[in-house]
Amino acid sequence: MKIKKISLFGTFPLITLLLVMLSSANVHALPGKAAAGGDSITMGFAADCRYNYWFWDLFCLLGGDQPEHSWFDGNSSSVNSVHDRYKQLNSGIVANKNAAASGSEMRGGSNNFATQAANIVAQTTVPDHVEVALGGNDICNRDCTNPANCTNPVYTNDQWRASVKAGLNTLVSGLPSGSTVYLAGVPRVQDLRAAGLAKQATTYRINCNSIWSTFDICPIATNGGTLNGETHAQRYSALQTIQRQYNEILAQEAAAYTTNANGLNPRGIEVVSNYAGESVASTGTFKFTKDDIDGGDCFHPSVRGQNKVADLMWNRNTDK
Amino acid sequence: MLRAPTDRHIKIIRVFMKLYFVFHFLRPFLLLALMLFISACAEESAEPDANQGIGKNGSSDIEVSYNRDKQSIGSIDYALSVNGRKIPLSEIDALIELKLFDLEWARYELRKAALSDYLEIQQDLLDTRQGEQAANTIEVLLSPPVPPRLELSAAQHASALAFSSPQMDQAPVRLSVFCNYQSSHCARMQPIYQQLVDEYGQAIAFEFFDFPQAFHHFAVSASNAARCAHAMGEFEAFHKALWVNQLALSKETYLRIAKQLKLDEKLFSSCLQSESHLVSIQAHAELAKSFGFNNVPVTLVNGLYLYGPKTLEVFRYYIDLELIRLGYQGSRTVLNSGITASQDDVGDSARQEQSLPDDNEQASVETAEQGAGLPEDMPDQEDLEYKARAVVPPVGETPLSREWIEDQLLQQAELEAHFQAAEHEVEGVRLTKLSGVEQSEFYQTLGLQEGDVLMRVNEQWVHEAQNTLFESLETGTRVSVVLVRRGLPVQLVYTIQD
Numbered sequence: 001m002k003i004k005k006i007s008l009f010g011t012f013p014l015i016t017l018l019l020v021m022l023s024s025a026n027v028h029a030l031p032g033k034a035a036a037g038g039d040s041i042t043m044g045f046a047a048d049c050r051y052n053y054w055f056w057d058l059f060c061l062l063g064g065d066q067p068e069h070s071w072f073d074g075n076s077s078s079v080n081s082v083h084d085r086y087k088q089l090n091s092g093i094v095a096n097k098n099a100a101a102s103g104s105e106m107r108g109g110s111n112n113f114a115t116q117a118a119n120i121v122a123q124t125t126v127p128d129h130v131e132v133a134l135g136g137n138d139i140c141n142r143d144c145t146n147p148a149n150c151t152n153p154v155y156t157n158d159q160w161r162a163s164v165k166a167g168l169n170t171l172v173s174g175l176p177s178g179s180t181v182y183l184a185g186v187p188r189v190q191d192l193r194a195a196g197l198a199k200q201a202t203t204y205r206i207n208c209n210s211i212w213s214t215f216d217i218c219p220i221a222t223n224g225g226t227l228n229g230e231t232h233a234q235r236y237s238a239l240q241t242i243q244r245q246y247n248e249i250l251a252q253e254a255a256a257y258t259t260n261a262n263g264l265n266p267r268g269i270e271v272v273s274n275y276a277g278e279s280v281a282s283t284g285t286f287k288f289t290k291d292d293i294d295g296g297d298c299f300h301p302s303v304r305g306q307n308k309v310a311d312l313m314w315n316r317n318t319d320k
Numbered sequence: 321m322l323r324a325p326t327d328r329h330i331k332i333i334r335v336f337m338k339l340y341f342v343f344h345f346l347r348p349f350l351l352l353a354l355m356l357f358i359s360a361c362a363e364e365s366a367e368p369d370a371n372q373g374i375g376k377n378g379s380s381d382i383e384v385s386y387n388r389d390k391q392s393i394g395s396i397d398y399a400l401s402v403n404g405r406k407i408p409l410s411e412i413d414a415l416i417e418l419k420l421f422d423l424e425w426a427r428y429e430l431r432k433a434a435l436s437d438y439l440e441i442q443q444d445l446l447d448t449r450q451g452e453q454a455a456n457t458i459e460v461l462l463s464p465p466v467p468p469r470l471e472l473s474a475a476q477h478a479s480a481l482a483f484s485s486p487q488m489d490q491a492p493v494r495l496s497v498f499c500n501y502q503s504s505h506c507a508r509m510q511p512i513y514q515q516l517v518d519e520y521g522q523a524i525a526f527e528f529f530d531f532p533q534a535f536h537h538f539a540v541s542a543s544n545a546a547r548c549a550h551a552m553g554e555f556e557a558f559h560k561a562l563w564v565n566q567l568a569l570s571k572e573t574y575l576r577i578a579k580q581l582k583l584d585e586k587l588f589s590s591c592l593q594s595e596s597h598l599v600s601i602q603a604h605a606e607l608a609k610s611f612g613f614n615n616v617p618v619t620l621v622n623g624l625y626l627y628g629p630k631t632l633e634v635f636r637y638y639i640d641l642e643l644i645r646l647g648y649q650g651s652r653t654v655l656n657s658g659i660t661a662s663q664d665d666v667g668d669s670a671r672q673e674q675s676l677p678d679d680n681e682q683a684s685v686e687t688a689e690q691g692a693g694l695p696e697d698m699p700d701q702e703d704l705e706y707k708a709r710a711v712v713p714p715v716g717e718t719p720l721s722r723e724w725i726e727d728q729l730l731q732q733a734e735l736e737a738h739f740q741a742a743e744h745e746v747e748g749v750r751l752t753k754l755s756g757v758e759q760s761e762f763y764q765t766l767g768l769q770e771g772d773v774l775m776r777v778n779e780q781w782v783h784e785a786q787n788t789l790f791e792s793l794e795t796g797t798r799v800s801v802v803l804v805r806r807g808l809p810v811q812l813v814y815t816i817q818d
Contacts, residue, residue, distance in 0.1 A: 040808070055746055055781050062775060062802055062809045063709025091437045094430060098629065101504065102808055110567055111504055118535070119505075122615050124422035124627070141806070207744065214744035214751055216771050217807040297807055 031129030034095040036072040037116035038133040040102035044069035049296025053205035071309035106134040113167030121174025128179040135186030140218035144228040145238035172269040180319035185275035185284020189221045190239040196298040199290035208298030247275040247284040424465040469623040480527035483556040491525035496620040498531040501542035511713035530604040538569035545574035548591035563716030714811040749783040776802040
């Protein structure tokens with residue numbers, strides 16, 4: 001009896017302490033507010049556009065963004081977004097992608113990563129979880145892969161790295177302690193042409209080849225002929241390298257910031273890269289196929305593609 | 321040998337048993353109390369001694385000590401005691417009034433999100449009982465917070481830039497907007513402001529205050545140009561044109577807009593050159609900072625503070641509140657109308673409702689009628705679902721002088737030659753693509769770019785067999801053009817000035 005009493009006296013505080021520790025660990029694992037930076041992919045652009053044969057098909061493209069289909073916080077029942085998944089863990093988690101905008105680049109333009117990061121840290125309640133999906137336009141808006149062939153070549157690795165760091169510097173200095181920044185991999189835009197051609201082969205109501213050329217959609221990846229002296233095969237090969245290098249830089253910088261090896265993140269904001277090498281499934285390695293792109297512009301993720309991006313982001317998300 | 325217990329023994333045993341049961345029952349509570357006591361002692365011992373000057377700031381002689389107990393007398397909460405004089409918490413709160421409201425707004429959004437989730441669960445329950453009850457009445461009672469009201473003096477109002485109609489003193493609700501022309505957030509707000517104007521007409525009036533941010537390098541020059549136009553009586557049109565050119569703010573752009581508005585070129589150029597309005601722009605920026613604004617846009621609805629991009633519904637709510645407060649008749653916007661059991665997108669994830677304007681419906685029918693050689697296999701109903709999307713809204717308007725248009729259209733055949741058939745074919749006709757823009761004053765003034773694919777002019781599709789751009793500009797007073805630029809849709813609106 002005496003032994004039992006001692007045991008009760010001893011274990012009660014211990015159990016309580018463990019419970020407290022466990023509950024506090026849960027509180028810290030889940031973010032309270034998530035925000036996204038990104039481009040038209042994050043804005044769900046054209047996700048449910050299916051054809052481009054009739055004029056009324058084109059109304060879908062002219063409608064632009066479809067935020068309800070966003071992989072990040074789309075509220076449509078057809079998309080299981082990252083926010084939906086967070087809400088299953090804690091219904092109080094809020095999310096916004098106010099900083100994201102179609103057409104954005106990591107480096108160029110008026111709403112690049114640095115600008116979006118500044119907008120994110122300026123939010124009234126600063127988020128403690130930020131996901132960034134940029135980079136596709138940095139490749140698609142360029143005219144050639146070899147600087148010798150045009151005046152608007154793809155960004156060099158140093159330029160890309162500088163732009164990644166510019167945004168991260170703002171985030172790691174402006175987000176609350178304990179926050180996580182999660183960088184999506186740059187999508188494999190070099191696969192666009194093959195996916196589009198496969199898609200248009202399935203129905204007469206979709207013509208990817210002609211819509212790409214008419215709307216100037218990522219010509220560096222979609223043009224099948226010679227562009228600025230570079231054949232499609234040459235560009236495909238170069239883009240394969242560039243896209244991989246951009247992703248490696250994202251992974252390198254994530255590691256440098258999260259360990260503060262570069263001395264730029266003294267408060268220890270966690271920076272995670274979705275890309276972890278070519279052998280690990282990520283948004284940077286995913287080889288999208290005909291059903292993963294929409295049938296309007298044959299460029300943006302379809303509803304299925306948005307779900308795939310959400311899966312890939314969620315699966316390697318450490319902040320949950 | 322055991323002796324039989326006496327009554328006294330039995331009483332003692334009963335008392336002990338009672339004590340045992342009471343202790344047994346209370347034991348967890350006693351243990352908890354003990355733990356809290358130990359914890360409190362530990363915290364207290366970890367706290368530095370107040371006499372050691374906690375919170376000393378550098379070489380300051382001010383000694384600050386913190387009292388863990390809430391200091392309140394009567395209903396007043398106190399935050400500080402200075403030489404015995406107690407400073408009410410409200411006095412400190414007043415210093416951060418806007419920030420506190422921003423937090424209050426965030427709390428409201430969180431509650432909205434929670435309420436939406438709660439309703440979703442309740443909806444399921446209600447659905448299962450649907451057979452038992454004829455109807456369910458759900459009324460959302462959650463109210464948004466009341467923003468602080470910031471007072472602008474008559475002189476400050478007078479310094480603002482306002483549209484000519486309605487007159488500021490005639491509109492019961494005044495929207496004071498702090499923005500700058502390079503802010504993408506401000507640009508995205510313009511369709512919302514325009515919709516408010518369309519809905520409320522003479523009931524609301526806008527006034528603009530410049531608040532250039534340090535990282536918006538062209539914002540000051542754009543504000544200066546707008547003020548030059550204001551001084552020459554053409555603020556509203558110039559202001560709207562600047563939003564269209566938000567990514568191309570330059571002296572050339574300002575001059576081009578001024579030309580279309582028939583502003584005196586010499587005077588306008590001189591005004592741009594002298595930067596004579598910089599002091600006034602700076603004064604507005606100082607005013608914004610004096611209120612505690614850090615970023616744009618900020619909109620004051622009769623002084624009620626609203627920070628950041630807000631939805632149309634939010635503005636309606638506060639405008640209606642003001643109209644009711646001032647005794648105007650009208651229905652009140654229910655801000656919580658977005659909360660439904662099926663809608664899980666609330667809180668920060670505010671979304672634009674995708675609705676179908678009537679003109680799109682008509683246009684769709686129109687197209688079907690106009691299309692030549694339509695294949696027999698028409699799209700089914702399922703295919704038509706996504707056509708219900710509204711076309712992207714314009715962010716501003718570009719003024720064009722009719723005289724200039726007439727002059728330009730003298731070379732219409734040459735201008736038409738800039739449109740070339742593109743590869744993509746729709747309903748048997750090819751779309752057309754614009755080229756040679758850099759050599760064309762006409763297309764540059766229209767704000768068109770190399771490679772733009774014009775899709776619609778007013779309600780008509782544009783293709784190799786039909787382009788109503790020139791006719792519309794020649795005869796219309798307001799022309800809408802929807803185009804695709806590098807894969808993304810853009811809507812431009814031209815207002816023709818006689």
